[in-house]
Amino acid sequence: MAARRRWVRVWVPDQHGAWAMLIVPFLAGTLLAPRPGAAHALLLTAWLLGYAAVFHAQQWLRLAARGLRSAHRHVRPGVVLGAACAAAGLPLAVRHPWLLLAGAAAAPFLAVNAVHARRGRERDLLNGLAAVVPACGMLMAAAALGGLGPGGSWRPALACLLYFAGTVPYVKTMIRERGSAAYRRGSVAYHAAAVAAAGALSPWLLPPFTAYLARAAALPGRALRPAVVGAVELACSAALLATLLLAF
Incomplete structure (x- = not known):
């Protein structure tokens, strides 16, 4: 072992x-x-x-x-x-x-x-x-x-990009940039824009991306352990996968 x-x-x-x-x-x-x-x-x-x-x-x-x-x-x-x-x-x-x-x-x-x-x-x-x-x-x-072909796959690929790009600043607000107000504002602003962009790709994407915005606004500043932050992101990723399969 x-x-x-x-x-x-x-x-x-x-x-x-x-x-x-x-x-x-x-x-x-x-x-x-x-x-x-x-x-x-x-x-x-x-x-x-x-x-x-x-x-x-x-x-x-x-x-x-x-x-x-x-x-x-x-x-x-x-x-x-x-x-x-x-x-x-x-x-x-x-x-x-x-x-x-x-x-x-x-x-x-x-x-x-x-x-x-x-x-x-x-x-x-x-x-x-x-x-x-x-x-x-x-x-x-x-x-x-x-x-x-690309005609059928570019929208779900862009939806993935919108989500995973948002995890980069969001995770920083939870761990390495926990006390940075600038990072937090930037993360929330990005997620708000991502909601609009995702909704333009498919209305099915509005609920999960709204939830991603809510977690980006509400969770920073809370003393969550990295394991809990990771578990939340796993749940968000699973929700994204399920929604993509429903939407496209």
Whole structure:
């Protein structure tokens, strides 16, 4: 058991809040598509392995830039997970070459994340927003793999982007920027605008996005533990997924 915990600590990224952002758009695109299939399981495997590999690469950049020897511990997981991602993705790329273009579209956002990692500024607002875009774009990739083109997938992808982009400033108001009135006002203003934008995409989106606005206005300032903040976001993510499946 101790060996297993040590393995998880070394190999599995500890950014727990990222998992919903990785999985919800993917599931939405897969379930909205008319022909979900085994290829989606392979794509999900490559997607999660790729995320883990990039995480370790960014941690290596961050620590190596400071000259810390602890950077070395991220080399093996990054290489092994990257190779596993390539092995899972290669059959998909051969059969669906357009996935390579989808991956290339994510490159500029990964570059932003890499620059922030090297500078030790991974918690910057821009860095968090840059990570959200390719994660939400995965909805369109998963939908296309199942036969749903951009005309049917851009609205749910944009709804995901509206929600997950809002989690970046909101979570900061709950943890790292807990006492910042400016962050709180900015978060509430963003969520108010997101309600209007989501309602324009579909009336079904108004109830969850109104709830997201309410939690952005009411919860900051309360002494909630990070685990409780995370649980609230899991519930919000689940509500988003259910609403997307109803709305689109």
